[in-house]
Amino acid sequence: MxxxxxxxxxxxxxxxxxxxxxxxxxxxxxxxxxxxxxxxxxxxxxxxxxxxxxxxxxxxxxxxxxxxxxxxxxxxxxxxxLLPAIVELAEDSKWRVRLAIIEYMPLLAGQLGVEFFDEKLNALCMTWLVDHVFAIREAATQNLKKLVDKFGRDWATNTVIPKVLSMSRDQNYLHRMTCLFCINVLSEACGGDITGKLMLTTVLNLATDNVANVRFNVAKTLQRISPLLDPPTVQSQVKPCLERLNTDADVDVRYFASEAIAGF
Known part of the structure; x- marks a missing residue:
């Protein structure tokens, strides 16, 4: 001393x-x-x-x-x-400071455990998904996958996926796109069964979104998650959706839909 x-x-x-x-x-x-x-x-x-x-x-x-x-x-x-200091950094006005804390979050989650994380930090991680800076939203999306890898699929099913899917109904189209980006990474972490049962319907519903950027990201997401889904689901739900997108009025939507179809 x-x-x-x-x-x-x-x-x-x-x-x-x-x-x-x-x-x-x-x-x-x-x-x-x-x-x-x-x-x-x-x-x-x-x-x-x-x-x-x-x-x-x-x-x-x-x-x-x-x-x-x-x-x-x-x-x-x-x-x-320590938690108030971490939260303060997580909400810092400088986005690079926020980014640094996001990158440490999976490590911090492992140190503190799932119960503490859900009580104190989960809401913070979800808030980052709607940050006004794209780099933060992107990092927050990758952060979700790392947290699922750490806490498991059951945790994702009960805690994360419902919150992510609710973003598909957000008025801000950027948040609806973030929903798709999250599904991209969560599908890898959770596997085909959970993707098909819990997330696919949301992706298909967004195919009729009034914003072209959302619709062409639907095509990209379907291309990404299709290898995880069982063949009957791909044939009966994914392909018909992509074929409709392939006749979309927007040239970019048609392009990404045709790219996805060509991949089958």
Whole structure:
């Protein structure tokens, strides 16, 4: 406490990012040594400082080792102290800061567990899907797949897919397109059975959307998910939809529909 901690406090604000990154990779390991009270009083403020560091490696190393602190102080204390900082970064006005937190989210989810994630962070991940910056929406879509890989198909079926499908009815066509992008990645993570039973109908319904960009993305999504579906479903539902899109008034819709049909 008297010899090492003052040095640690100095290193947190070191001008060299490699020093700060190295410190972030080991500082969490002090928690079991110092115990709960000292961790809360002395280390948590340092964790918060590093979690907001401009260097991504520093932030990553803190998030990567949260389990060490969790074992000492418990998830409740951890959430009360660190979670507000994470949420603050996730809602930062600079989109690159938001992007960095999205990229760490699967790792963070693994550290904190599914129950905590659903209670505290799930809504945040869904909010990113309707962010005004495309790069954020794109990263949030990929983030969903990683979360499903971590938490499993049942979790996806009960927690994520219903929220994604509801976006197909959004007034903003960009959000309806994001719904399709999510289905693209969720189909890979969830497999053909879940895709056919839960997601295909939504894709087919969007084929009559009044925005051409949505309709041609329907064609692209059908092309992507068809290999996962059983042949009778492809013949009876997917192909007829693509054939209708192939006669669409919009040239881009016809192009992507014909591309999809040619792939069969």
């Amino acid at each position: 008297t010899n090492i901690l003052p040095c640690v406090k100095d290193l947190v604000s070191d001008p060299n990012q490699h020093v700060k990154s190295a410190l972030a990779s080991v500082i969490m390991g002090l928690s079991p040594i110092l115990g709960k009270n000292n961790t809360v009083e002395h280390l948590l403020p340092l964790f918060l400082s590093q979690l907001k560091d401009e260097c991504p490696e520093v932030r990553l190393n803190i998030i990567s080792n949260l389990d060490c602190v969790n074992e000492v102080i418990g998830i409740q204390q951890l959430s009360q102290s």
